[in-house]
Amino acid sequence: MLLEVDPASPVPPYEQIRAQLATMIITGALAEDAQLPTIRQLAADLGLAANTVARAYRELESAGLVRSRVRHGTTVAAVKPLAPKEIRQRLADAAQAYVATTRRLGVSAAEARAAITSALGE
Numbered sequence: 001m002l003l004e005v006d007p008a009s010p011v012p013p014y015e016q017i018r019a020q021l022a023t024m025i026i027t028g029a030l031a032e033d034a035q036l037p038t039i040r041q042l043a044a045d046l047g048l049a050a051n052t053v054a055r056a057y058r059e060l061e062s063a064g065l066v067r068s069r070v071r072h073g074t075t076v077a078a079v080k081p082l083a084p085k086e087i088r089q090r091l092a093d094a095a096q097a098y099v100a101t102t103r104r105l106g107v108s109a110a111e112a113r114a115a116i117t118s119a120l121g122e
Helices: 013-025 041-048 050-062 084-105 111-122
Strands: 066-069 072-078
Touching: 013 050, 041 050, 041 084, 050 066, 084 111
Parallel strands: none
Antiparallel strands: 066 072
């Protein structure tokens, strides 16, 4: 499993871990029942405090993406398909976050649209 944390990013390290793992789970890159590294192991691999990784795992568990059991570790939970309303809400949330990022960067609307078009492969 390849996770990267950018210490210079304004996004907290736990959120970077959470987002990367969530993407891997939702896209199927991590299959149901796949074993995640222990908190201590992942923290050591990434050079982070164990509490940082623990928070990411807690967030994933709250979202229903993983399940943690004492002595069994953390595994990927079955991902239920999202309802259309939930999909629209998540898309709107992601769009708002993208717009906020482009404004912080001082990017024009045309540049932001071009980045989206490029990312979509269009």
